[in-house]
Structures are given as C-alpha cells and as structure tokens.
Amino acid sequence: MSTFLNIIQEKCPKCHQGQVFTKKGNIFLFQLPKMHTNCSHCNYKFEKEPGYFFGSMFVSYALLVAEMVIFFLIAHQFIDSFLTIVGLIALLAIVWSTFNFRLSRMIWIYMLDGQKRQL
Ligand SMILES: [Zn+2]
Numbered sequence: 001m002s003t004f005l006n007i008i009q010e011k012c013p014k015c016h017q018g019q020v021f022t023k024k025g026n027i028f029l030f031q032l033p034k035m036h037t038n039c040s041h042c043n044y045k046f047e048k049e050p051g052y053f054f055g056s057m058f059v060s061y062a063l064l065v066a067e068m069v070i071f072f073l074i075a076h077q078f079i080d081s082f083l084t085i086v087g088l089i090a091l092l093a094i095v096w097s098t099f100n101f102r103l104s105r106m107i108w109i110y111m112l113d114g115q116k117r118q119l
Pocket of ligand 1 (some may be wrong): 005012013014015016017018040042043044102
C-alpha cells in the first residue's frame with residue numbers, strides 16, 4: 001500500500017522522501033511535466049541512461065487503454081451516441097495526458113528500482 005501511495009505522491013523510489021517531478025505540467029498551457037535529474041533528498045539518479053523511460057510508453061499505453069475502456073463502460077450507460085462517446089474519450093485522453101505521463105514514469109521507475117531485494 002505504501003508503494004502505491006509513493007507512486008501516486010510521486011516520491012523517490014529509494015528514499016521515499018524527495019519528489020521526482022519539479023513541474024506537474026498543464027496540457028491547457030502546453031506544458032509538459034518536468035523531472036528532477038537527481039533526488040533532492042538522497043541524490044538518487046532517476047534517468048539511469050538515455051532512453052531509460054522508453055518502456056514507460058508501454059505503461060502509458062496500457063493505462064490509457066484501461067481508462068478508455070472504463071470510461072466507455074460508464075458512459076455507455078448514460079449516452080446513446082457512439083460518436084459522442086468516442087469524442088469524449090478523445091477529449092479524456094488529451095486532458096489526462098500529463099497525468100498519464102507522470103503516472104507511467106512513476107510506475108516504470110518503481111517496476112525497475114522500487115524495492116531492491118536484500119540478498
Ligand atoms: Zn531519494
């Protein structure tokens with residue numbers, strides 16, 4: 001449960017104190033989220049190598065598909081027009097893009113570096 005909260009609160013995977021993102025981004029102002037290069041608390045380097053976050057695109061894709069399916073199942077109960085639902089889903093994808101960007105990177109960081117096993 002604490003890992004889930006750390007992902008949602010965008011905390012460092014190593015010390016769980018420092019913030020990963022400096023700016024959350026705002027799609028309406030065309031601002032993308034911005035990450036710290038190192039943790040402000042423990043100096044942990046977030047991007048280990050160039051292209052480290054390439055895999056988070058797949059996480060982002062899976063997140064978006066899940067959100068679209070859930071939204072479709074809910075909206076289908078109230079809205080009859082299929083085109084309206086598709087339009088709303090497209091709008092949802094745009095509005096949630098910065099949230100998905102941050103969440104997918106956080107899931108990716110925690111998948112790879114979250115809890116190191118002590119041998
Ligand atoms: Zn840290």
